[in-house]
Amino acid sequence: MKIAILPGDGIGPEIVAQAVKVLKALGSDGLKLELEEAPFGGAGCDAHGDPLPEPTLMLARAADAVLCGAVGGPKYDALPRAQRPEQGILRIRRELGLFANLRPALMFPELVGASSLKPEIVSGLDVMIVRELTGDIYFGEPRGRRQNARNEREGYDTMLYSEPEIRRIAEVGFAAAMKRGKRLTSVDKENVLETSRFWREVVTEVGRRYPQVALAHMYVDNAAMQLVRAPKQFDVIVTGNMFGDILSDEASMLTGSIGMLPSASLDERGKGLYEPAHGSAPDIAGKNAANPLATILSAAMMLRYTFNQDVAAARVEKAVKRVLAEGWRTADIHEPGARKVGTAEMGDAVVAALRS
Ligand code: NAD
Numbered sequence: 001m002k003i004a005i006l007p008g009d010g011i012g013p014e015i016v017a018q019a020v021k022v023l024k025a026l027g028s029d030g031l032k033l034e035l036e037e038a039p040f041g042g043a044g045c046d047a048h049g050d051p052l053p054e055p056t057l058m059l060a061r062a063a064d065a066v067l068c069g070a071v072g073g074p075k076y077d078a079l080p081r082a083q084r085p086e087q088g089i090l091r092i093r094r095e096l097g098l099f100a101n102l103r104p105a106l107m108f109p110e111l112v113g114a115s116s117l118k119p120e121i122v123s124g125l126d127v128m129i130v131r132e133l134t135g136d137i138y139f140g141e142p143r144g145r146r147q148n149a150r151n152e153r154e155g156y157d158t159m160l161y162s163e164p165e166i167r168r169i170a171e172v173g174f175a176a177a178m179k180r181g182k183r184l185t186s187v188d189k190e191n192v193l194e195t196s197r198f199w200r201e202v203v204t205e206v207g208r209r210y211p212q213v214a215l216a217h218m219y220v221d222n223a224a225m226q227l228v229r230a231p232k233q234f235d236v237i238v239t240g241n242m243f244g245d246i247l248s249d250e251a252s253m254l255t256g257s258i259g260m261l262p263s264a265s266l267d268e269r270g271k272g273l274y275e276p277a278h279g280s281a282p283d284i285a286g287k288n289a290a291n292p293l294a295t296i297l298s299a300a301m302m303l304r305y306t307f308n309q310d311v312a313a314a315r316v317e318k319a320v321k322r323v324l325a326e327g328w329r330t331a332d333i334h335e336p337g338a339r340k341v342g343t344a345e346m347g348d349a350v351v352a353a354l355r356s
Helices: 012-027 042-048 054-062 085-095 109-114 163-179 194-207 220-229 241-254 293-305 310-325 343-355
Strands: 002-008 034-037 065-070 100-106 126-132 144-147 153-156 183-188 214-219 236-239 262-266 272-276
Touching (some): 002 042, 002 054, 012 034, 012 293, 042 054, 126 241, 163 236, 183 241, 220 236, 262 293, 293 310, 293 343, 310 343
Parallel strands (some): 126 236, 183 236
Antiparallel strands (some): 144 153
């Protein structure tokens, strides 16, 4: 199992180092992992004048999976757009054909108090949002500015999904549901949009091949409401790029803590890029204060979704649950009475829990 390690900038190297510790601890338990590191984002600009240097892209292409920290920081904010670290993320997603974004929102019982919603609404929450990442109104053509017949200026975009694009993301949604609670909610705006009517038709067709999965359809406005009203009704949600962009951020906030949220972006063969949902947190970089759990949980997703190592993935997730239950907390999730630890100590605690 070849993994490209791209630590990136800010807290990236610190948090990725913890996930690597965890992967190596598993490696010594019999998994054969080959890890190789390369500069990415601002670090890529520093080393090669490019946020996605050619050797980094080649490494990512040759690997089975990519583990990223985060990129960006004030040092790079003045660079021309094409050289900004964030462009490295967009380019690597495009170059690797990563069309499916998986963002789980999982409520750890110990962190229920961190949510802005009432404990009874969020305790036990475990939702997975599968968002299409390379199509929809964000990429549809034509788009632009023009002068209309009344000589007024206007802006326009095109919402568009082809059948293969819908089929492949629906497949990811059904496959994720099969690995979880076997319930899939497809979110669209079928009452208004032709694209959504077609989306619903194709998702329903794909669903015939997954009789074990209970498929439901929901309008996006209702889904946004249901996510804060009764989020536990959902198992897996599959949706297009724009609706998924908004709903995945909404769902992630239900858990209250940005340092706990992993993500995966997959291609058609299950190769994936795994990264925490947060950014490079320049305000706490180099201070051994960042929460590494989102990155460690991203590594667990890698084991499950790229390598089909469900047992190893579950072991990592269980180890994270255990350190939380034992009261270990980084500053972002700290509460009175808990044991406040730094990034490295949190990584060590997960490794110790994994071994015990
Ligand atoms: P951010 O997610 O980096 O930070 C927001 C807040 O959350 C900060 O207070 C930060 O300290 C805190 N935080 C984030 N991750 C944390 C963790 N693991 N543990 C503890 N606290 C954590 O968002 P931002 O401040 O808007 O962006 C900072 C930089 O990151 C920018 O350059 C931005 O472009 C970049 N960014 C990169 C990615 C990515 O690499 N995918 C995503 C978002 C933002």
